[in-house]
Amino acid sequence: MxxxxxxxxxxxxxxxxxxxxxxxxxxxxxxxxxxxxxxxxxxxxxxxxxxxxxxxxxxxxxYTAQPVGIPVSYDVPCVQPLDNAIELELAKQVARQAGNEETVFLGAGSVLRKAIPFLGEYRELCLVVNDLAHVAPARDYIDGEMVLLGGVLGSCGQTLEGELALQSLRQYQPSRCLVMVESISDDGTLNVASEAAAAILQEAIKASTHCVVAIARRPVYGEARYAVGKLSQVSAVVTPQMVAAEYHSRFLAVGLSNSYTNNECLTWINPALHPAR
Missing domain, CATH: 1.10.10.10 (Winged helix-like DNA-binding domain superfamily/Winged helix DNA-binding domain)
Structure with missing residues (x-):
């Protein structure tokens, strides 16, 4: 139930x-x-x-067009907040990629936190998190097990990081990871702006059978970038309309196809990696 x-x-x-x-x-x-x-x-x-x-x-x-919750939990440059409707639609479309009886790693940040109520629709989910702010809504909504990774509290005071967190993630072997990245390089490399976050996301992508990535904003050129994986490893990508236009050619280059569109966001899937529904 x-x-x-x-x-x-x-x-x-x-x-x-x-x-x-x-x-x-x-x-x-x-x-x-x-x-x-x-x-x-x-x-x-x-x-x-x-x-x-x-x-x-x-x-x-x-209604507030700017998110009033906790901001993205790792260190990133100051950027314009997303419209709350776009955040909510990103969260819905990300959660739509999960399924019953899965072990899901949910990455850090306010956008992915908004996916938790939608993940509550699935039966017997094991939700694995390293963002402390995910714990309360997960306890409210998730039908199944909620796992908080061990580790060292990061500089933001909200995420658990380090070797212990990586070992815990390997132990649970998620069937799916739902994560956010900051940008995609010309060669299809997925990047984030925090070295500590990159280590966790690298392990999550490597350990998971299926990876769903959300990209909320256009890239901020000149910022620090830490690679977490390749676009070719991703089974689905969710983006706002304006971000999809930025990366359209890169999506096509790795065989992604648009599977769902509305006024706010698009979902792209890799037919070779995306599980049958």
């Missing part, structure tokens, strides 16, 4: 979508629309604010 109930998951996602579409809405209006008490709605809004879906206001909630 899913944890929490399917109705709780659906209601909270419905609330996030209602707030996004309306811009601002009152607790009483949400309670009437969803046929629950005001106390229930306030608890839902508190949770959704913590996860960055919206911002509480006096008597209600406000």
């Amino acid at each position: 899913a944890k929490p109930s399917t109705s709780l998951l659906k209601r909270r996602l419905d609330i996030a979508e209602i707030v996004r579409k309306n811009g601002e809405i009152k607790v009483d209006d949400l309670a009437e629309m969803l046929a629950v008490s005001g106390v229930t709605i306030r608890n839902d809004l508190n949770y959704l604010e913590q996860q960055g879906y919206l911002k509480r206001s006096f008597g209600g909630a406000i």
Whole structure:
């Protein structure tokens, strides 16, 4: 049985979508629309604010185009925050690539954290994380086992890193990893801006049978880059529309094809590596 109930998951996602579409809405209006008490709605809004879906206001909630949750958890240059609707759609499409009874490594950061409620739809998932901020939503939503890797607390104070974390990751041998990268080089190399994060992601990609990558922004040229793998190793890539245009030729060069598109994001798959659905 899913944890929490399917109705709780659906209601909270419905609330996030209602707030996004309306811009601002009152607790009483949400309670009437969803046929629950005001106390229930306030608890839902508190949770959704913590996860960055919206911002509480006096008597209600406000949609915010900029994420209000914890930022990406490893050291990166200052960049323009993503629109919250794009973050949410990236999270949905990333989670869509998982399946029942899998062991999934979920990388660090606020975008991937938003995927956790959607991963809650799968049965008997073993979710492996090294981001401390993933723990609370995973406990709320994941039907199955949640594993927090051991290791040294990184400089950001939020992720577990180092040799112990790498050994733990090897032990669990994920069937799938869901990760974010910063950029793709001309030769198809996947990069991040943190050396410590790169070591974890290298191991996750190498250890996993299937790798799903999200790329949220266009590359920032001149920043430090640490390689984590190759585009040819990836079974699926999820990007916002504007980022897909940046890398279109590189996707085609390794045989990726567009499998799903909406107004915010695109999903590209490698037919040779992507599991049959």
